[in-house]
Amino acid sequence: MAVVAAALMSFTAAAQDTVITNKKQAELIIPRPAFQPVQSMDPTTAQAMDTISTANPYIKIILFSDYTWKYIKDPEYVSNNAVFSENWTHDYPDPYRVSLESLPNEMGIWVVDSLSQYRCPNQTKVYSKFGYRHRRRHQGVDLPLQTGTPVYAAFDGKVRLAKYYKAYGNLVILRHENGLETFYGHLSKIMVTDDEWVSAGSIIGLGGSTGRSTGPHLHFETRYKGYAFDPEWLIDFESGVLRHRFFTLKKKYLNASSNYVPEDEQEEIDIIEGDTQDKEEAERKAEEARKAAAAAQYHTVRQGDTLGALAVKYRTTVKKLCQLNGISEKTILKLGRKLRVK
Secondary structure, eight states: OHHHHHHHHHHHHHHHTOOOOSHHHHHHHSOGGGGSOBOOOOOOOOOEEEEEEOSSTTEEEEEETTSOEEEEEOHHHHTTSGGGTTTOOSSOSOOOOOOGGGSOSEEEEESSOTTOOOOOSSOSOOSBOSEEETTEEEOSEEEEOOTTOEEEOSSSEEEEEEEEOGGGOEEEEEEOTTSEEEEEEEESEEOOOTTOEEOTTOEEEEOBOOSSOSSSEEEEEEEETTEEEOGGGTEETTTTEESOSEEEEEGGGGSTTOOOOOGGGSTTHHHHHHHHHHHHHHHHHHHHHHHHHHHOOEEEOOTTOOHHHHHHHTTOOHHHHHHHHTOOTTOOOOTTOEEEOO
16 A cells, blocks of 8 residues: 555555647556546535544545445645645735746646545536626626535645635635645635535535625635636536546636536547547457467367478468467477367
8 A cells, every 4th residue: 555655645646747749658657547537526415424544644444334345545645735835825815926928838746646635616507607707707607506506625635725805705725745726716605615625525614605696606716826717727617527637627627718528629639539449459469369370270189290390281371380389399289189270
């Protein structure tokens, strides 16, 4: 377990710091499962009963009252990450002073890894999308709900801000280990406090219509370095599915008019299509193997047979006979053995 965890941490760090420019490079760094959708975790009423340490201080095991268990990253260990101290304030939503020009054109971000979970904050159809609305910038998506509906933390993270803030009304901002921040606005009630660590699926507040709001809904934002991008790049809110574990955030997505488009219009589809191409190639090779097996010819070794004599008889070479049967030229042929000759 210690070896696996160490490998995971170094692997994740490498991916985070690498700009992915093509399919071949991505496949060398990122496993294929990283590009597969992730289902929203199922709600559970089971209570955590005990925490067990593992050989690695980074990882704990949580035991639940329904006799289930899961691995988690130790919050105390994770929260020591500099991402939870730099540009950290409880006073206002955007503590960053980073120019857009200083950011790379593409940023590889692990949204969740093999020890993380995900929960859709409020599964429903988006009724007000990211972008300009009535000539004003709308920096998130609006998800309808009834007042008092639980709102869930999408990912593990630390509460950076939990208070009433201007047009947002009651607002909770979570910062996550990968540097992303998620915003949950218009809440009727806040159920977390500043600097509190929350796990994906934790109830952070109740939906409402506080602040500048025309009716009960959750205003949900995703930001990187203070810049908002369309949350639908990450989440299909209607199905509740996280689109992928690893996300290539492009600087152009940080533009207010850059709405989510289906994956088949993204360059990342080239990576995902690799799965289809590999499957087709595997099927092609399997068919070739079936045809070769159907056309294969065998000889049962009799008294006096030698590789040289068989090569002449079947118009092939000793080398080819050895390759077909996994033997060497010095192999003694036993009577009754079947040798493939073609």
